[in-house]
Amino acid sequence: MSAARGLVALAAVVVALVLQVTLFAHLSWAGVVPNLCLLVVVGAGLVRGAEFAMVLGLAAGVLLDLAPPADHVAGRWALALVVVGYLVGRVRSDVRPTATSVVATVGVASFVGTSVFAITGVLLGDPGLGVGQLLEVVVVALAWDVLLTPFVLPPVMLVFRRLEPHGVAA
Known part of the structure; x- marks a missing residue:
């Protein structure tokens, strides 16, 4: 991967993160905001493959x-998004994805990513949500992301397609 491609990918993540913690923080539903960073990673996995997405x-x-306002043990989202990048990158096919398959992939990725984050919180004893509230958070996060x-996905996937050199499959 060239430095320019890496910078563009990092810029996409930074823009998603800034929007997620500023604008969407005011639009939270049951205290949950959409995970725009997860959507960027899904777009990367669908277009560029598992290694790039991880x-x-x-x-x-x-x-x-x-x-x-992160209030959890650092590393939990990193682990969750690496797992999401791996899974999405592994299920991508060489044919152009359909709208239905992209939405289904986002749903599964959101469920897996949010579940990994929540389960690691339980395992690490992070104070916050109880086990009973975790399912509600996972469902709300999934709804937001879908x-x-x-x-979000069409422009993100377009950016990652443009990063791919012509004639080279990622």
Whole structure:
């Protein structure tokens, strides 16, 4: 991966993170905001594959773990987004994805990513939500991410397609 491609990918994550912690923080539903960083990682996985998405997921997760108002043990989002990047990158096919398959992929990725984050919180004894409230958070996060998919994924996937050199499959 060239330095320019890496910078563009990192810029996409930073823009998503800033929007997530500023604008969408005011639009939270049951205290949950949409995970725009997760959507960027899904877009990277669908277009560029597992390796690229895992690296981007690690960077996005670390930034998300450290960005205010983070109140959890650092590393939880990093782990969750690396897992999401791996899974999405592995299920991508060489044919152009359909709208239905992209929305389904986002739904599964949101469920897996939010579940990994929540379960690691329980395992690490992070104060916050009880086990009973975790399912509600996972469902609300999934709904948010799926609702924003048509607005976020097309431009993100277009950016990642443009980063790919002509004639080279990622």
